[in-house]
Amino acid sequence: MYSIDIDGANTPFPCAENDTVLRAGLRAGLGLPYECNVGSCGNCKFELLDGTVDNLWPQAPGLSDKDRQKNRWLGCQSRARSDLRIKLRTSEHYRAIHSPTVTAAVLTRHTALTHDISEFVFDCERTMAFSSGQYALIQLPGVQGPRAYSMSQKGGASTTMEFQVRRVPEGVGSDVLFGLKTGERVHIDGPYGMAYLREDAERDILLVGGGSGLAPMLSLARGALSTPQLGSRQVHFLYGARQQRDLCGQDLLAQLPEWSKRGHYTAVLSNHPEGEALPEGCQSGFVHDALLARHGPHLSNFEIYFAGPPLMAQAMIKVLVSHKVPMTQVHFDQFY
Ligand SMILES: Cc1cc2nc3c(=O)[nH]c(=O)nc-3n(C[C@H](O)[C@H](O)[C@H](O)COP(=O)(O)OP(=O)(O)OC[C@H]3O[C@@H](n4cnc5c(N)ncnc54)[C@H](O)[C@@H]3O)c2cc1C
Numbered sequence: 001m002y003s004i005d006i007d008g009a010n011t012p013f014p015c016a017e018n019d020t021v022l023r024a025g026l027r028a029g030l031g032l033p034y035e036c037n038v039g040s041c042g043n044c045k046f047e048l049l050d051g052t053v054d055n056l057w058p059q060a061p062g063l064s065d066k067d068r069q070k071n072r073w074l075g076c077q078s079r080a081r082s083d084l085r086i087k088l089r090t091s092e093h094y095r096a097i098h099s100p101t102v103t104a105a106v107l108t109r110h111t112a113l114t115h116d117i118s119e120f121v122f123d124c125e126r127t128m129a130f131s132s133g134q135y136a137l138i139q140l141p142g143v144q145g146p147r148a149y150s151m152s153q154k155g156g157a158s159t160t161m162e163f164q165v166r167r168v169p170e171g172v173g174s175d176v177l178f179g180l181k182t183g184e185r186v187h188i189d190g191p192y193g194m195a196y197l198r199e200d201a202e203r204d205i206l207l208v209g210g211g212s213g214l215a216p217m218l219s220l221a222r223g224a225l226s227t228p229q230l231g232s233r234q235v236h237f238l239y240g241a242r243q244q245r246d247l248c249g250q251d252l253l254a255q256l257p258e259w260s261k262r263g264h265y266t267a268v269l270s271n272h273p274e275g276e277a278l279p280e281g282c283q284s285g286f287v288h289d290a291l292l293a294r295h296g297p298h299l300s301n302f303e304i305y306f307a308g309p310p311l312m313a314q315a316m317i318k319v320l321v322s323h324k325v326p327m328t329q330v331h332f333d334q335f336y
């Protein structure tokens, strides 16, 4: 066990030998900045003032050559090799609402939802408490570094964890996950993420998912429709997919007891063949354009959550900023 001292903060925290600087800080209840947890966003950078660390992924895209020259490291890819003194700015925004824990888990079910998205259900040795919309890190056998996957069930404390994952062509992690047999073992570390359900928000809810961004939006819909404080809120769900064969989620939402009273689903297809009739209830285009067309003048009236690939997230942010939606009511995860 090592001790990590944040310069000027006077709150040294312990870091187990197999943990990362970021996750040890979050487990200790400190608000260390982060987003993806997998080396891509760069939000977890710190400056190393004293001590030695191992870099778990030296080529991680979240760190530039300039960062390396300035002795900056990624908290999510750094393992302490001595006591450390580091420089970064903590923030209440990042403080964990549920302390992240690691548990062994076995795969109990793998069900195909579309041609390339499947639901995976794991039975965990330890209970994990999380909020709707959060994600966990799955360490898969033989894969270097964990992969981030959002839970698709509603938040709570559970030993069963459900995920919906898209098989990425030539993706190392998703390939192994899709090849796992029931009874095989992984390690799950979580929960993480700030795009969780705000149970005290006094606005209707807009959920926008693109591709594999389905899981956290489904979790949020399930949470919102079963949270008594949100009992009068409408839930608008926009799902962006490429083609008809990529569509999913509507049947799962329709199973929720409150859905018929308060739920609204719109599917948007970005790559629908020209001239072909659209499936019922679908429109063509990009999901951020559909959002604009449907809710443009009223976007500030919603609590807005979204998840999906970085291009979709950037388009969403542009739309929301141009409509002056306060960022305090916008919550999102980019899927790097
Ligand atoms: C917050 C968050 C939530 C997500 N939720 C979902 C979800 O619910 N469903 C879903 O389908 N996808 C989700 N993703 C995307 C998912 O984590 C993977 O990026 C995707 O499945 C592709 O992984 P892969 O291993 O198949 O592809 P690869 O291209 O092999 O790997 C890409 C991912 O692995 C990381 N990585 C690659 N090499 C290394 C290494 N050597 N060491 C450490 N990390 C490495 C990268 O940062 C990147 O995240 C989420 C991503 C994030 C950041």
Ligand code: FES
Binding pocket: 033, 034, 035, 036, 037, 038, 039, 040, 041, 042, 043, 044, 045, 062, 074, 075, 076, 077
């Ligand atoms: S949180 Fe470390 S790079 Fe994204």
